[in-house]
Amino acid sequence: MISKHAKLECITIAAVGFMLRVVVVLMGLWWLLILTLPATFALLAFFRDPERRTPTQRGVMVAPSDGRISSIHDVEHFEPLDGPATCVRIFMSVLDVHINYSPYHTAVESITHTPGEHLNTLKPESAEDNENNLLVLVHPNRQYKMAAVRQVAGMLARTIVCHVHEEQVIQRGQRIGLIKLGSTTELYIRQDLSPRLQVKEGQRVTGGVTVVAQITPKEGAAIIARPEGEPEKAEEAESQDDI
Secondary structure, eight states, X not given: OBOGGGHHHHHHHHHHHHHHHHHHHHTTOXXXXXXXXXXXXXXXXXXXXXXXXXXXXXXXXXXXXXXXXXXXEEEEEEGGGTEEEEEEEEEEOTTSOXXXXXXXXXXXXXXXXXXXXXXXXXXXXXXXXXXXXXXXEEOXXXXXXXXXXXXXXXXXXXXXXXXXXXXXXXXXXXXXXXXXXXXXXXXXXXXXXXXXXXOOTTOEEOTTTSEEEEOOOOSSOOOOOOOTTOOTHHHHHHHHHTO
């Protein structure tokens, strides 16, 4: 399945591939057909969107993207989460699925786009200096901050797509965006949730599937009344994860 958020790119690739094959036939270079057809399918595969089976056990956060974990480190004070956090940084190559997934049952508190550079994502400073999009995720009922997902653009991947909105309740494993042609995705977990990491640096992970950490939800957080008319999906999310 092809991502619906890459239709324009897919149409362009298919059209260019078709025109190249026509030119090859007109020039009598039949042997080049062997190369143009696989090349077209390979480019279309960049925007594939496979179905995933997300874990259902309680208290686990899953990887927000496919790729290889390039860094796991603690941040003394991560301002968007108002405190210390653990960061799991995932490098996505051009061969990985480029979809981003929600790590947990949460609500989107804020979405912040920051313009920046387009450095090679293999450089450590790229995660801080490159263009990025930050989603802060909160408990759907109690509204305390739980995690954040940062979509980071790269040297080739210059288009970040985010197709959720603020105050939206999202389920674990739900598609939340796309970084076209790979790059980096970061997952920040508040340390007062006592995250117990289930992954290590260098490990390959599958977005929406691989369990990154087990967490212990905060106790005694005040419940914030839901505005009149707001759907009850938040309560469903709470019961599913016992948070």
